[in-house]
Amino acid sequence: MCxxxxxxxxxxDASGSPGASSKYRFSRADFGPVPFRPLHYDLSIRFxxxxxxxxxxxxxxTYRNETDKxxxxxxxxxxxxxxxxxxxxxxxxxxxxxxxxxxxVVPDFVAHVKELDGLTEVKTKYDYDKESRKLVVTLPNPVxxxxxxxxxxxxxxxxxxxxxxxxxxxxxxxxxxxxxxxQCQQYGFQRIVPCVDTMNAKTFFTTRITCLKEYxxxxxxxxxxxxxxxxxxxxxxxxxxxxxxxxxxxLFFIGVGTYDTHVGEVEYxxxxxxxxxxxxLPGVVEKVEDARDAVKSLVDSIIWTQVCxxxxxxxxxxxxxxxxxxxxxxxxxxxxxxxxxxxxxIRGKLKTxxxxxxxxxxxxxxxxxxxxxxENSNYxxxxxxxxxxxxxxxxxxxxxxxxxxxxxxxxxxVHEFYHNINGSQAxxxxxxxxxxxxxxxxxxxxxxEDAIFGHDxxxxxxxxxxxxxxxGPLALDRAPSSMAVEPKGFNTTHELIxxxxxxxxxxxxxxxxxIIGKENFVKALFDYHKKFAFSNxxxxxxxxxxxxxxxxxxxxxKMAKGWLQRTGYPTLVVxxxxxxxxxxxxxxxxxxxxxxxxxxxxxxxIPIKWAAVKDGKVIKxxxxxxxEEKGEIEIEGVESVDFVSIACDWSFYGDVRNDAAGDEQRLxxxxxxxxxxxxxxxxxxxxxxxxxxxxxALRSGVADGLVEVSDGFVDLYGKILNDxxxxxxxxxxxxxxxxxxPSRPEISHLYNHLSQARTAVLQAVYKKYGExxxxxxxxxxxxxxxENRTLKQAVFAAIRSGIATNPVIGGGLIxxxxxxxxxxxxxxxxxxxxxxxxxxFALKAAIELGRTDAMDDAREEWTKHxxxxxQYISCIAxxxxxxSPDHIRKLITEPFFKMxxxxxxxxVSRAWCANQKRALLTKDGLKLTxxxxxxxxxxxxxxAYGFISAFAQTMKFDGSVRDVLIKTVKEMRDGLxxxxxxxxxxxxxxx
Numbered sequence: 001m002c003x004x005x006x007x008x009x010x011x012x013d014a015s016g017s018p019g020a021s022s023k024y025r026f027s028r029a030d031f032g033p034v035p036f037r038p039l040h041y042d043l044s045i046r047f048x049x050x051x052x053x054x055x056x057x058x059x060x061x062t063y064r065n066e067t068d069k070x071x072x073x074x075x076x077x078x079x080x081x082x083x084x085x086x087x088x089x090x091x092x093x094x095x096x097x098x099x100x101x102x103x104x105v106v107p108d109f110v111a112h113v114k115e116l117d118g119l120t121e122v123k124t125k126y127d128y129d130k131e132s133r134k135l136v137v138t139l140p141n142p143v144x145x146x147x148x149x150x151x152x153x154x155x156x157x158x159x160x161x162x163x164x165x166x167x168x169x170x171x172x173x174x175x176x177x178x179x180x181x182x183q184c185q186q187y188g189f190q191r192i193v194p195c196v197d198t199m200n201a202k203t204f205f206t207t208r209i210t211c212l213k214e215y216x217x218x219x220x221x222x223x224x225x226x227x228x229x230x231x232x233x234x235x236x237x238x239x240x241x242x243x244x245x246x247x248x249x250x251l252f253f254i255g256v257g258t259y260d261t262h263v264g265e266v267e268y269x270x271x272x273x274x275x276x277x278x279x280x281l282p283g284v285v286e287k288v289e290d291a292r293d294a295v296k297s298l299v300d301s302i303i304w305t306q307v308c309x310x311x312x313x314x315x316x317x318x319x320x321x322x323x324x325x326x327x328x329x330x331x332x333x334x335x336x337x338x339x340x341x342x343x344x345x346i347r348g349k350l351k352t353x354x355x356x357x358x359x360x361x362x363x364x365x366x367x368x369x370x371x372x373x374x375e376n377s378n379y380x381x382x383x384x385x386x387x388x389x390x391x392x393x394x395x396x397x398x399x400x401x402x403x404x405x406x407x408x409x410x411x412x413x414v415h416e417f418y419h420n421i422n423g424s425q426a427x428x429x430x431x432x433x434x435x436x437x438x439x440x441x442x443x444x445x446x447x448x449e450d451a452i453f454g455h456d457x458x459x460x461x462x463x464x465x466x467x468x469x470x471x472g473p474l475a476l477d478r479a480p481s482s483m484a485v486e487p488k489g490f491n492t493t494h495e496l497i498x499x500x501x502x503x504x505x506x507x508x509x510x511x512x513x514x515i516i517g518k519e520n521f522v523k524a525l526f527d528y529h530k531k532f533a534f535s536n537x538x539x540x541x542x543x544x545x546x547x548x549x550x551x552x553x554x555x556x557x558k559m560a561k562g563w564l565q566r567t568g569y570p571t572l573v574v575x576x577x578x579x580x581x582x583x584x585x586x587x588x589x590x591x592x593x594x595x596x597x598x599x600x601x602x603x604x605x606i607p608i609k610w611a612a613v614k615d616g617k618v619i620k621x622x623x624x625x626x627x628e629e630k631g632e633i634e635i636e637g638v639e640s641v642d643f644v645s646i647a648c649d650w651s652f653y654g655d656v657r658n659d660a661a662g663d664e665q666r667l668x669x670x671x672x673x674x675x676x677x678x679x680x681x682x683x684x685x686x687x688x689x690x691x692x693x694x695x696x697a698l699r700s701g702v703a704d705g706l707v708e709v710s711d712g713f714v715d716l717y718g719k720i721l722n723d724x725x726x727x728x729x730x731x732x733x734x735x736x737x738x739x740x741x742p743s744r745p746e747i748s749h750l751y752n753h754l755s756q757a758r759t760a761v762l763q764a765v766y767k768k769y770g771e772x773x774x775x776x777x778x779x780x781x782x783x784x785x786x787e788n789r790t791l792k793q794a795v796f797a798a799i800r801s802g803i804a805t806n807p808v809i810g811g812g813l814i815x816x817x818x819x820x821x822x823x824x825x826x827x828x829x830x831x832x833x834x835x836x837x838x839x840x841f842a843l844k845a846a847i848e849l850g851r852t853d854a855m856d857d858a859r860e861e862w863t864k865h866x867x868x869x870x871q872y873i874s875c876i877a878x879x880x881x882x883x884s885p886d887h888i889r890k891l892i893t894e895p896f897f898k899m900x901x902x903x904x905x906x907x908v909s910r911a912w913c914a915n916q917k918r919a920l921l922t923k924d925g926l927k928l929t930x931x932x933x934x935x936x937x938x939x940x941x942x943x944a945y946g947f948i949s950a951f952a953q954t955m956k957f958d959g960s961v962r963d964v965l966i967k968t969v970k971e972m973r974d975g976l977x978x979x980x981x982x983x984x985x986x987x988x989x990x991x
Contacts, residue, residue: 024489025982031198031430036063036074038196038203039095039148042113047211047256051178054082054158055167057193060116062095062150070142074151077190077197078135079166082156083128086137087121089150098202098246100535106204109243113206121152135194153194162900162939164378166191167254171375171866173282177212179257181374181389185382186431186493189249200429200536202246210237211256217279219255221247221385223367244365245385246534248427253384255372258282264295266302266364267330269323269354271347274364276302279372281392284866286399294396294409298371301414301448302364303327308451309444310361311526314519319353326350359526362421371395371413375866378902378942381412383419390416391903393867400867402837403786410452415445426532434496435485435564436542439505440525446506456676457729463650463677464733466503469740469748470916471949473499474569474655479952481990482567486539492983494942507653508563512546512556514607514651515625520549539564554625559605568592569654570604572626574646577660584612584635586644590626592654603629609651612641616672621648642668648675655743656681667712671719680734683720686713687761688743694757694809695747705810709764717765721772732790737761737797749953751917759801760809766802773799777826789837796827796845804849820849831857840875847879847887863896870903877911884918885928892935905936905943913950920950921961926968934975941984947972948987
């Protein structure tokens with residue numbers, strides 16, 4: 001999944017466990033082995049003709065006593081169900097222990113189901129406590145250890161369009177029966193049927209679905225084995241079996257709906273095939289070519305997963321290239337049917353080449369893999385086994401999709417597919433292992449994104465996001481409400497879906513790979529997936545597999561404990577750099593642990609990748625693993641360097657402060673470091689110094705030019721702008737100057753002053769390079785594309801600041817009206833551009849320039865399409881002007897805006913919270929923040945999480961402002977229901 005959430009854990013009463021911290025509802029002590037392990041669920045699910053009659057579920061569930069004593073009761077989870085009966089099916093043939101490992105033998109479940117059909121059900125007593133969400137079944141005879149029992153339940157659930165867990169309503173085409181899909185991550189399965197609903201309750205399924213015959217698509221996990229028309233031709237019954245991979249209940253999926261289905265075929269190099277299906281909401285995909293491109297993208301990611309991951313990833317480089325080339329040629333021949341003989345020849349070559357490998361990456365074992373569009377969800381994507389659900393706006397390319405959405409579209413395809421092996425086949429033991437399911441998957445996703453979009457572009461984006469003041473992972477990791485990757489406790493699993501899971505944890509995986517080596521990492525990962533296939537693993541079992549390859553003197557278990565169970569991160573200080581006799585020493589010291597509690601007060605284990613650079617070339621490099629507070633990097637055989645690049649490619653999660661580097665070295669690094677990340681960080685550091693001195697001057701009331709932007713920085717900007725050796729996409733990352741100041745946290749909360757400082761910097765740049773900037777903008781407009789749009793937008797920002805904003809420094813006035821008109825004329829053609837990124841950029845700029853007529857035109861056109869509507873909401877919410885609160889208040893009352901749609905609520909919340917100088921530091925803005933928080937949070941807590949991080953820097957403000965913000969946080973909390981909005985309430989209490 002790309003985001004996920006859940007509610008409450010199995011076997012826990014409504015008040016939480018007695019041992020849980022007062023700050024948290026659940027602790028690790030609340031999770032243990034399941035007493036009864038499910039072996040097979042046989043489900044008959046009927047979607048009644050009238051939706052108000054709900055969904056009837058008849059289940060036959062087979063369990064094995066996994067304890068060392070007889071058990072007389074079986075406790076199931078059941079949430080908001082109407083339970084009508086529970087029975088026992090006596091004397092079935094035992095299925096045996098649950099299979100574990102690649103070579104495990106799976107029982108004959110077809111025979112098992114057939115046997116159950118012949119057994120007589122005997123009703124038994126049960127007690128259903130809806131408050132605690134437990135159904136306790138009384139067993140007529142105690143079940144001895146290792147013995148099995150089969151029970152039957154009859155129940156009904158009632159889907160709706162606001163509770164996005166269990167079965168719920170999704171967008172339905174006009175005149176068609178109500179589309180219903182399920183979301184069982186994290187505890188939605190218990191909203192469908194009484195069950196053991198934990199991550200370690202993995203089981204196999206047989207599912208029969210009865211519904212109106214008008215549904216074009218009836219979906220479930222596994223392979224479809226039977227279809228028939230029943231009940232006099234009014235209903236259809238479709239049977240699916242998942243007898244291949246036992247899955248955790250959060251991976252269950254069921255759906256009935258009407259979709260436009262596009263089909264493709266995956267053909268592995270050895271000739272094995274299966275189909276992929278892309279299920280699109282009718283009318284959303286405007287061009288069939290877009291759906292075809294999405295199918296091809298999915299197929300390419302699946303092939304890449306088999307050929308470019310796995311234990312032999314760093315072997316067979318020549319044959320891998322040949323295989324990928326032959327597959328491309330084969331698929332062209334398949335689509336044209338032009339040369340059967342040539343096609344057969346290529347297939348033969350592919351089989352020969354792949355037969356020389358001992359192991360490939362993951363191979364999908366089912367007949368069909370689907371991506372299903374959903375309109376309403378808390379998640380961008382969810383890896384339900386065989387049936388990945390993805391937001392409709394990110395399923396296919398379209399004229400409504402912005403560049404960031406396209407990058408997401410590619411990433412989510414490989415992310416959710418890779419979950420088949422990492423998360424589905426081998427699954428984390430408890431919610432505390434959610435990071436384990438996600439972090440490795442993100443790691444592999446990033447490798448795929450690097451292959452498509454380029455490593456430097458993607459890595460730079462990850463680092464920029466991580467270092468974003470106030471709301472980035474690093475800032476959140478030191479915030480009052482921070483939680484460790486593997487926290488001490490939580491209130492709902494929503495809270496585990498965080499930057500720690502999706503940013504810090506993948507960086508821990510990447511650091512582990514750096515320490516043991518790439519070749520050893522893929523071997524260890526293969527060992528992990530093989531050992532824990534069809535079962536569950538703890539964090540430490542994963543770490544132990546990695547530790548088998550750890551270098552001498554390094555304790556990966558200790559490293560993992562520090563990174564996974566503590567909040568915060570290290571700051572690496574370069575204290576001194578000396579050179580003598582062809583040998584250099586770089587003295588480093590780490591901080592960030594000294595203020596921890598006694599049991600956490602120890603240094604981090606940090607992989608420091610370094611490079612000695614001379615004349616823009618690496619002349620020596622290496623990896624230093626720092627395990628103590630202080631250490632030295634020794635560089636031999638080098639007489640002199642321009643600088644030493646430390647923590648290349650952001651080799652550890654944290655930050656670096658180079659006290660040994662002077663201004664000259666920083667400037668040299670910003671101009672010539674071959675490591676793109678460190679070159680950017682050097683550039684950013686120099687830029688932050690400029691902003692800092694401007695902020696200090698502005699706070700002192702000095703704006704007459706006494707303090708101004710240095711010529712050195714302006715020249716550096718020009719150097720980057722004119723550097724033909726820097727990729728255009730990467731150059732855009734450099735020059736997209738923001739209002740943040742990542743390397744100077746002491747001023748990162750001064751949002752207004754930083755905004756003014758940014759404008760002053762851009763004005764100084766425009767003053768010197770105005771003509772060059774105009775030419776670059778014009779040239780980039782000729783062939784606008786994903787690779788150059790960030791640079792084009794950055795260049796326009798400088799032009800606009802120079803011609804349409806009064807000087808921040810030096811005084812004087814310009815003709816604002818004329819400048820705004822000129823700026824609008826520059827972006828006006830983009831309002832009708834082909835690409836949505838250009839249109840969205842132009843619309844936001846036009847509104848900020850006072851052209852609200854552009855907003856009216858876009859509203860009329862964009863909101864007619866579901867994805868366009870979401871883009872319109874995003875644009876309006878991101879507008880930065882004095883009228884922003886009025887725009888948002890109007891936006892959320894528009895007939896097209898649906899607060900119950902998570903995409904609408906999430907989009908407006910995140911955009912407004914990112915505008916902290918208005919959302920927190922203006923009277924009307926702060927009032928809107930409260931109003932919007934309650935409006936969103938009382939409908940969907942997860943969509944309101946962004947409001948909490950917006951207040952992360954509250955304690956940095958001076959007394960009066962701080963007091964107002966603290967008072968606001970308390971008011972926001974007190975306006976919630978402590979039970980209904982428990983997660984938000986408790987998180988605000990921690991803040």
